[in-house]
Amino acid sequence: MGQCCSSKRQQVSQMAGNEVRDLSMKTGLNIDELKSYYGEFIKDYPCGHVNKKQFRKIYRNFSSDDAKEREKVEQVFKTFDQNNDGTIDFREFMIALSCLSKGTLEQKLSLAFYLYDENGDGVLSFEEVLDIVKAMYSMAKDQSATANLPPAEVFAKGLFAELDKDKDGIVTLEEFMEVGCHDVIVANLLLANVAVDGIEEDYFE
The missing domain is CATH 1.10.238.10 (EF-hand)
Structure with missing residues (x-):
């Protein structure tokens, strides 16, 4: 488990500048905002990924906890967990939140x-x-x-x-x-x- 966590952390920490810019375009967040979110994300989830329970808890911080919203969270998490391992990484996490938020x-x-x-x-x-x-x-x-x-x-x-x-x-x-x-x-x-x-x-x- 420790080795996996270390590997994930190293992978996330090596996001290249062009990857950050690409993520900025996809989420509508500027680079400074992404860096801030990234720092908080790694501090809270040093393994570099979140599971469904954690994702649901995070989303409840800025959304109502009604049946419709819970269903929406479940579907978005399932959609972005493309390898079906029950987790999503920082990049997927930010894009998933963008899908759930009000965007153009x-x-x-x-x-x-x-x-x-x-x-x-x-x-x-x-x-x-x-x-x-x-x-x-x-x-x-x-x-x-x-x-x-x-x-x-x-x-x-x-x-x-x-x-x-x-x-x-x-x-x-x-x-x-x-x-x-x-x-x-x-x-x-x-x-x-x-x-x-x-x-x-x-x-x-």
Whole structure:
């Protein structure tokens, strides 16, 4: 356990400048704010990660503790714990908090794109968009809500065609943002899996 903790601490302490800048862009926090949060995070969690119970406790400090908020926390933690080890690191932690907080539509879409880009190559493939749709279908509390929808693969093909503006077989961040920022229905589809609040129609007026 001590060796693991030491390894994690070393990994976190070596965040490069470009990583900090990237995190700043994704969370909307400036670098000084991130450094301050980072110092507190490592002081409280020297292993460099938090588990679900700790994350839930932290979020309660600035949110109501009602059933809706608890469900939102559970979903965001699950989404960012991509290797299913029951923990998230500092970078994931800050992005997860950003998803839960009130941000601009552009910030939320940017965070969603980062999340959906599973292999980190900076673009979305059809397979990654299909994963978005599959997750959306599986998250539907009322299965009748998806009963009249086409199979996930058919739905994903339509969504991918809409996002892939230049028809080159990939979706860039710019394409993702352009479509999401101009279509409330698509925006809510793209943001459904990161448990942020829905976008209202009047946002686009």
